[in-house]
Amino acid sequence: MSPPTGAIPVIVRILSTVGGAVGAAIVLAVVVAAVFAPFVATHDPDAINVFQRFADPSSAHWLGTDQLGRDLYSRLVHGATVAMAVALAAIGMALTIGTLLGIAAALVTARIERFILILFDIIASFPSLVLALAVVAVFGPSTVLVVIIVGVTLIPHFGRVARAQVLTLKNAPFIEAERLLGASTLRIVFRHFMPNIAGPLVVLASMDIPVVITIEAGLSFLGLGVRPPLASWGGLIYDGYSFLSDSKIPVIISSAALGLATLGFTLFGEALRDAVDPRLNRDP
Amino acid sequence: MTTPLVAFRDIHVTFAGRVHALAGIDLSIAEGEIVGLVGESGSGKTTLCKVLTAMVRATSGTIEVAGEPLAARIKRDRLGFRRSTQMLLQDAVASLSPRMRVRALIEEPLTIHGLNAAEGKARIEVLRQRLGLPAEALDKYPHQISGGQARRVAILRALILAPQLIVADEPTAGLDVSVQGELLNLLLDLHAEFALTYLIVSHNLAVVRRITQRTVVMYLGRIVEAAPTAALFAAPRHPYTAALLSTHPSVDPAKRRERIVLQGEIPSVIDRPSGCHFHTRCPHVQPRCRVDDPPLVTETSGRQVRCHFPLTAA
Numbered sequence: 001m002s003p004p005t006g007a008i009p010v011i012v013r014i015l016s017t018v019g020g021a022v023g024a025a026i027v028l029a030v031v032v033a034a035v036f037a038p039f040v041a042t043h044d045p046d047a048i049n050v051f052q053r054f055a056d057p058s059s060a061h062w063l064g065t066d067q068l069g070r071d072l073y074s075r076l077v078h079g080a081t082v083a084m085a086v087a088l089a090a091i092g093m094a095l096t097i098g099t100l101l102g103i104a105a106a107l108v109t110a111r112i113e114r115f116i117l118i119l120f121d122i123i124a125s126f127p128s129l130v131l132a133l134a135v136v137a138v139f140g141p142s143t144v145l146v147v148i149i150v151g152v153t154l155i156p157h158f159g160r161v162a163r164a165q166v167l168t169l170k171n172a173p174f175i176e177a178e179r180l181l182g183a184s185t186l187r188i189v190f191r192h193f194m195p196n197i198a199g200p201l202v203v204l205a206s207m208d209i210p211v212v213i214t215i216e217a218g219l220s221f222l223g224l225g226v227r228p229p230l231a232s233w234g235g236l237i238y239d240g241y242s243f244l245s246d247s248k249i250p251v252i253i254s255s256a257a258l259g260l261a262t263l264g265f266t267l268f269g270e271a272l273r274d275a276v277d278p279r280l281n282r283d284p
Numbered sequence: 285m286t287t288p289l290v291a292f293r294d295i296h297v298t299f300a301g302r303v304h305a306l307a308g309i310d311l312s313i314a315e316g317e318i319v320g321l322v323g324e325s326g327s328g329k330t331t332l333c334k335v336l337t338a339m340v341r342a343t344s345g346t347i348e349v350a351g352e353p354l355a356a357r358i359k360r361d362r363l364g365f366r367r368s369t370q371m372l373l374q375d376a377v378a379s380l381s382p383r384m385r386v387r388a389l390i391e392e393p394l395t396i397h398g399l400n401a402a403e404g405k406a407r408i409e410v411l412r413q414r415l416g417l418p419a420e421a422l423d424k425y426p427h428q429i430s431g432g433q434a435r436r437v438a439i440l441r442a443l444i445l446a447p448q449l450i451v452a453d454e455p456t457a458g459l460d461v462s463v464q465g466e467l468l469n470l471l472l473d474l475h476a477e478f479a480l481t482y483l484i485v486s487h488n489l490a491v492v493r494r495i496t497q498r499t500v501v502m503y504l505g506r507i508v509e510a511a512p513t514a515a516l517f518a519a520p521r522h523p524y525t526a527a528l529l530s531t532h533p534s535v536d537p538a539k540r541r542e543r544i545v546l547q548g549e550i551p552s553v554i555d556r557p558s559g560c561h562f563h564t565r566c567p568h569v570q571p572r573c574r575v576d577d578p579p580l581v582t583e584t585s586g587r588q589v590r591c592h593f594p595l596t597a598a
Contacts, residue, residue, distance in 0.1 A: 177379040182366030182396050195383040
């Protein structure tokens with residue numbers, strides 16, 4: 001059993017690696033941009049100025065402007081808000097439902113366990129993009145739909161890990177001790193399983209953030225996700241791509257921003273995974 | 285005769301349809317008694333504890349707790365049964381939820397059983413001092429306290445519920461000899477103070493001899509001998525008991541027994557030997573033992589032995 005891991009040693013361990021430090025810096029920048037977008041942005045992201053179309057980067061427009069003369073930097077900052085909101089909502093949904101289903105699978109009868117596992121397999125075998133196309137074809141594009149589609153497709157991730165964790169714990173002496181004290185199953189799930197399986201699930205959640213960001217960008221790029229004029233990274237890339245013959249700058253900058261954010265979250269997730277891995281903890 | 289606190293009647297437990305962990309256990313424990321349970325690994329000691337604490341259901345046979353069948357008792361009042369029957373697990377540190385502080389662990393039984401928090405906390409404080417658990421330990425996590433302290437935390441968690449019966453699985457396993465002694469004294473004191481009944485499971489014959497009043501010896505899921513502890517240690521009647529006791533060192537060279545070394549491994553509970561289950565390893569085996577399974581006979585002295593040719597005091 002790994003001892004309780006304090007927050008401070010984990011942060012120190014993440015920052016002590018190059019990848020972890022770079023990742024943490026990028027994550028911090030994106031999160032600050034997302035949370036404080038109105039203050040971090042220099043312009044109204046939706047303010048159109050047709051006299052300033054495709055302006056080059058300058059002191060007035062740090063990263064230039066798009067085909068409607070909107071400030072690209074400000075649109076990217078507001079795009080971070082959308083990306084983070086979608087990622088947190090989708091992962092939060094998948095984490096909650098997946099964990100509960102996974103725990104249930106480990107504790108209920110073999111028949112219901114099989115049913116839940118087959119459900120996971122069905123969801124996991126469905127490419128989220130195809131699912132998105134089908135759902136959008138029926139309901140039309142919307143941000144909420146993106147959250148639901150991505151969230152549902154991630155449920156098996158968390159469900160399988162939660163089930164595996166509970167299977168290793170359910171015969172642990174401390175669980176037996178709780179039953180001997182008379183603790184109800186509900187109490188054991190929420191007070192004893194949850195805190196002990198949270199670690200791997202949080203790591204998984206952090207590693208899913210870049211995945212969700214790219215899926216959201218991909219759907220928005222295809223016009224199946226966030227509706228314009230709301231700024232989203234995928235939408236910005238699509239706008240830049242549409243006007244590639246006028247200026248190459250918007251598509252390059254938007255793509256670079258998406259790539260950098262994805263890289264940052266991936267590096268951070270991997271550093272977090274390594275930091276809480278008891279096998280890699282040389283100095284506990 | 286008064287109703288025993290616990291009565292096992294022909295209890296069988298079969299796992300996966302063929303593993304006969306318990307094969308016909310008849311055992312009564314009187315209120316206030318301290319019973320020791322000894323036997324090799326795989327003899328069914330742990331299964332017997334689990335049946336008694338309703339963690340494993342008996343395949344057949346009945347258990348009565350204070351005259352009431354266990355299943356009915358649990359159906360009537362599950363939490364009441366849990367309060368009356370508590371168990372101390374072998375690995376005390378591992379039996380404490382690793383991400384909860386000791387204070388939360390100790391207060392948990394109050395929440396589970398809906399006991400008055402203020403009264404409960406006052407009782408916890410009294411018990412904590414009685415058990416000699418330092419106040420600093422309350423703010424630590426289970427892996428930060430010593431094995432002896434973890435035992436005390438487990439005992440406190442049990443005692444706060446005011447149980448009648450405490451089942452203790454290897455209560456001294458993994459402790460230093462000095463701490464073992466302290467803990468056994470503590471268990472004996474608590475027995476008198478709280479009018480407890482103990483079922484103590486141990487490999488350690490010194491522990492059983494020191495604190496139990498009656499010793500039950502198990503072999504392959506059956507009781508082979510049961511007798512008052514002093515009488516059993518002085519003159520074992522079953523050859524298996526004699527062999528077990530011969531491994532128990534004595535300080536007095538005059539009383540030192542000749543070491544009886546059993547041949548072979550404990551047979552499989554899946555494929556039991558014919559006749560007396562012990563005949564494959566018995567140093568006194570006779571032809572009759574190979575075919576005829578001896579019953580557990582209660583002698584006039586009250587001792588019970590399952591042997592065609594019980595040993596007599598030399």
